[in-house]
Amino acid sequence: MSLIYFENDLLQRQFDRFRNPVENHYLKDSLVNNNFSAYLSKYDTKIYTYDSSEKPLYNQVPVSYDTLNTIFKLQGKPTTIPDLMYYEKAYDKFSYIYKKVIQDRRGKNFRLSVCAG
Secondary structure (H helix, E strand, O other): OOOHHHOHHHHHHHHHHHHOHHHHHHHHHHHHHHHHHHHOOOOOEEEEEEOOOOOEOOOOOOOOHHHHHHHHHHHOEEOOOOOEEEEEEEOOEEEEEEEEEEEOOOOOEEEEEEEEO
């Protein structure tokens, strides 16, 4: 799994685009296609973005930040990739969850999570 487009500098420069609904959709789509193209047939991959108050920024599926954070912290098992965990959904099924906190130029923290399952 490649996460090269999820580097802090790149996301920090681009994060204001997540505040615009059209740009948000386009940017999420680009990130999924550039990072997970080899996995798109195996996993349903979604990117969730949240503002500094942990309010969703135009996520297609309504999932709270607390829900994703709970999965990451309590169910997540580490992988060899920093900030990427996996968790079991059933005996023979598992999903990945990635969490990133991005600080904007004003010092506010924004959150980005990726779920692939």
